Amino acid sequence: MNLFADFRDTVAAAVAALQERGELPPDLDLERISVEPPRDPAHGHMATNAALVLARAARRRPMELAELLAGEITGAEGIIEVRVAPPGFVNVRLADELWRRQIPVVLRAGADYGRCDLGRGRPVNDEYCSANPTGPLHVGHGRGTVYGDALANLLDFAGYRVTREYYINDGGAQIEAMARSVHHRYRELLGDDPGPMPEGLYPLEELVPVAKAIVERDGDRWLGRPEEEWLEPFGRAGVEAMMVRIREDLAALGVRHDVFTSERELIAAGRIEEAIAFLEEKGLVYTGTLPPPKGRTMEDWEPTPQLLFRSTAFGDDVDRPLRRSNGAWTYFAADLAYHLDKIRRGADLLIDVWGADHGGYVKRMQAAVQALGEGRAELVVKLCQLVHLYAGGEPLKMSKRAGRIVWLRDVVEEVGRDVFRFIMLTRKNDAPLEFDLEKVVEQSKDNPVFYVQYAHARICSVFRNAEEAGCETDPAALAEVPLDGLRDPAELDLLRQMAGWPRLVEGAARSFEPHRIAFYLHDLAGAFHALWTRGKEEPELRFLLAGNPGLTAARLAMLAAVRTVIANGLRLMGVTPVEEMH
RNA sequence: GCGCCCGUAGCUCAGUCGGAUAGAGCGUCGGCCUCCGGAGCCGAAGGUCAGAGGUUCGAGUCCUCUCGGGCGCGCCA
Structure with missing residues (x-):
C-alpha cells in the first residue's frame, strides 16, 4: 500500500537476516532507522541510514555494514539498483513498474487512500475555537478554528478516534x-x-x-x-x-463540533469541587501565599493566603491559585474540572488549540492534566500565532475599543470558505501569518489555493473531454488497465510525488501539522501542471490520444489517481476540490 | 527579571522523529499560447540558515550562551 513502508520492511528484513547469520548482534534498536526519498534524485528513489545508525551498536564500520545490507537488499522485488554511498547510506532505485502499480492502489482505495492506523484507535479530544461567547467570531479566531478542524480531519484519517470539542466560557x-x-x-x-x-x-x-x-x-x-x-x-x-x-x-x-461543554454547567454540577477533592486526596492542594509577580510593579499587591494547586510538582514555575480572594473559583479551577471531564469521557490524548497569548497558561494546564489523569492522559497544547491583517499591503489594526473589528463571517463571505481555510493552513501554527484581505479577494495567483484547485479542475476537464470522446473513465475500470505506456520522466515524477501521500499523512499527523498538506498539494499540483504543459510542446505526451486508446486509458488512470490524491488532501483541509474554475 | 514562541533568498515562508550539493511562491530578468483550460510552463540571478561554542560519522534541525523580535507573568478569561 505504501511504498515507503514496504521499503522499511525490506530493510528490517535485511537487518534480521544479518542478525540470523551472526553478522549483527541481536537486540538492536531499529527505531532510529529512517527511510526517505533523498533530496537529490541522483541518489535514487529511496535511501536508508540503517548502516549509519546501527554501526556503533554493531561495532562495525558504517560503509562495511552498508555493503552487507546492500547485499541483502539486492534482488528484492521491484528494486533494480542498490548503491552504497559514503558515509554509509544505502540508496535504492525502484522499477518504474512499482510506481505505476500505485495507480490501481489509489483508484481502489479512493477516498481512503492515505488512511493509516497511526493512532490505533486512540481516543483524542481536540478542543479548538472555544471563543468567549461575548461576541461573534472575529478573523483572528479563524486561524485556530481552521487549524483545529483540519487537525481533527487529519487525525481521524490517521486512525485516531477524534472528538471535536468547544468549551463555552460562560461562567466568568x-x-x-x-x-x-x-x-x-x-x-x-x-x-x-x-x-x-x-x-x-x-x-x-x-x-x-x-x-x-x-x-x-x-x-x-x-x-x-x-x-x-x-x-x-x-x-x-x-x-x-x-x-x-x-x-x-x-x-x-464548514466547522462542526461534536461536543459543546458549558463552563457554567460544570460549575453548577459541582464538578470543580469534585476535581479539587480528587487533587486534595493526592496532597496537591494547599492554602498558601504566593510571592508577588516579578518584573511588574503592582501598587495594590497584598500577600493573601489562597487555595493553591501544587503545579510546581509537575514542572510549573509557581503554584497556581484556585480561589480568588473574594472566594470565587478561578478560571483555572474551572479548567481543572473541564479537563478532568474530558479525561473521564475517555480521551487519553487531549489537544488544546489556543491563541499565542495563552502561552503562559500551558505549563500549569499540563501539570493539571498529569495530576488529574494520573499520568495516563497527555495534554498537547498547540498555540496559534497571530494573523496579521493587511488591506492592499497596508497593515490593518483591529481595535475593539474603536469598534474596528473584522468579523470572521464577513471575511469568509467575501473571500470564500475555501480560500480562507487554505490560506490559514499555509503556515505552521507557531509562525505568524500574513493575511491580505485585498490580495485574497483579487483571487490572484498569489493564492496557492487556486493553483491546487486548478490542477484538480484541469484533470476534471480532461475527463469531460474523455467522456465526450467515448473513453473509459470509470475509476474501477481504469484500475485494471495496462500501464506500461507511462514511461516519460515527467509522468514517473508525478507518480512518485503521488505515492508520497501516505507518508505525508503519517508525518503530518505525528507532528500535528496539517499545514504540510497544503505544501504537499502545491508540489503535487506543480508536477501535474508541468506535465500538462509538456503536452503542449510534445503532442505525444497529451493525455487524450485519438489514435492510441491503450495509452490514453493508462494516462486517464494516472490522472484519476492524481485527482483522487488532490481531492483527499483538500478534503482533509476542508477545502472543496472544485471541478471547474469560475 | 523570569517563562514560552520565533529569527532561513529583496519580501512572505517550507525544510521529512538530525542525513548527502538548503527549497517554493512573490518580486526582478529572459523565454513558451494554430493544439486536452496560460489562474499554466521553462530558464536565470539571488544564502556566512541572526552570532558563538558544544554533541554527532553527519546540525537549518539537538544542547548552552549572546543578540534581535513577539507573547505572557496573583484574586482576567
Whole structure:
C-alpha cells in the first residue's frame, strides 16, 4: 500500500537476516532507522541510514555494514539498483513498474487512500475555537478554528478516534460584563437614557437585538431593579444569542463540533469541587501565599493566603491559585474540572488549540492534566500565532475599543470558505501569518489555493473531454488497465510525488501539522501542471490520444489517481476540490 | 527579571522523529499560447540558515550562551 513502508520492511528484513547469520548482534534498536526519498534524485528513489545508525551498536564500520545490507537488499522485488554511498547510506532505485502499480492502489482505495492506523484507535479530544461567547467570531479566531478542524480531519484519517470539542466560557466575569452591556442597551431601548457605554463593557451592536428580545418578552420589568436580579438572566440571554451567532460563523467555515461543554454547567454540577477533592486526596492542594509577580510593579499587591494547586510538582514555575480572594473559583479551577471531564469521557490524548497569548497558561494546564489523569492522559497544547491583517499591503489594526473589528463571517463571505481555510493552513501554527484581505479577494495567483484547485479542475476537464470522446473513465475500470505506456520522466515524477501521500499523512499527523498538506498539494499540483504543459510542446505526451486508446486509458488512470490524491488532501483541509474554475 | 514562541533568498515562508550539493511562491530578468483550460510552463540571478561554542560519522534541525523580535507573568478569561 505504501511504498515507503514496504521499503522499511525490506530493510528490517535485511537487518534480521544479518542478525540470523551472526553478522549483527541481536537486540538492536531499529527505531532510529529512517527511510526517505533523498533530496537529490541522483541518489535514487529511496535511501536508508540503517548502516549509519546501527554501526556503533554493531561495532562495525558504517560503509562495511552498508555493503552487507546492500547485499541483502539486492534482488528484492521491484528494486533494480542498490548503491552504497559514503558515509554509509544505502540508496535504492525502484522499477518504474512499482510506481505505476500505485495507480490501481489509489483508484481502489479512493477516498481512503492515505488512511493509516497511526493512532490505533486512540481516543483524542481536540478542543479548538472555544471563543468567549461575548461576541461573534472575529478573523483572528479563524486561524485556530481552521487549524483545529483540519487537525481533527487529519487525525481521524490517521486512525485516531477524534472528538471535536468547544468549551463555552460562560461562567466568568466577562459574562457579567456582557450582562451589564445588554442591560445598558435595554435601558436605551426603553428610553431610560443611561449615557455612554461605560469603560469595560461591550459596545457591540450585536447585543442590541438581545436587549430587544428581552424588551419584547419582559417589557420594562427589569428597569430600575437591582443588578443581582437581572444579572444572570441577562447574561444567559447574551450567551445564548452569541452562541447561536458563533455556530453560524462556524457553519460558514464548514466547522462542526461534536461536543459543546458549558463552563457554567460544570460549575453548577459541582464538578470543580469534585476535581479539587480528587487533587486534595493526592496532597496537591494547599492554602498558601504566593510571592508577588516579578518584573511588574503592582501598587495594590497584598500577600493573601489562597487555595493553591501544587503545579510546581509537575514542572510549573509557581503554584497556581484556585480561589480568588473574594472566594470565587478561578478560571483555572474551572479548567481543572473541564479537563478532568474530558479525561473521564475517555480521551487519553487531549489537544488544546489556543491563541499565542495563552502561552503562559500551558505549563500549569499540563501539570493539571498529569495530576488529574494520573499520568495516563497527555495534554498537547498547540498555540496559534497571530494573523496579521493587511488591506492592499497596508497593515490593518483591529481595535475593539474603536469598534474596528473584522468579523470572521464577513471575511469568509467575501473571500470564500475555501480560500480562507487554505490560506490559514499555509503556515505552521507557531509562525505568524500574513493575511491580505485585498490580495485574497483579487483571487490572484498569489493564492496557492487556486493553483491546487486548478490542477484538480484541469484533470476534471480532461475527463469531460474523455467522456465526450467515448473513453473509459470509470475509476474501477481504469484500475485494471495496462500501464506500461507511462514511461516519460515527467509522468514517473508525478507518480512518485503521488505515492508520497501516505507518508505525508503519517508525518503530518505525528507532528500535528496539517499545514504540510497544503505544501504537499502545491508540489503535487506543480508536477501535474508541468506535465500538462509538456503536452503542449510534445503532442505525444497529451493525455487524450485519438489514435492510441491503450495509452490514453493508462494516462486517464494516472490522472484519476492524481485527482483522487488532490481531492483527499483538500478534503482533509476542508477545502472543496472544485471541478471547474469560475 | 523570569517563562514560552520565533529569527532561513529583496519580501512572505517550507525544510521529512538530525542525513548527502538548503527549497517554493512573490518580486526582478529572459523565454513558451494554430493544439486536452496560460489562474499554466521553462530558464536565470539571488544564502556566512541572526552570532558563538558544544554533541554527532553527519546540525537549518539537538544542547548552552549572546543578540534581535513577539507573547505572557496573583484574586482576567
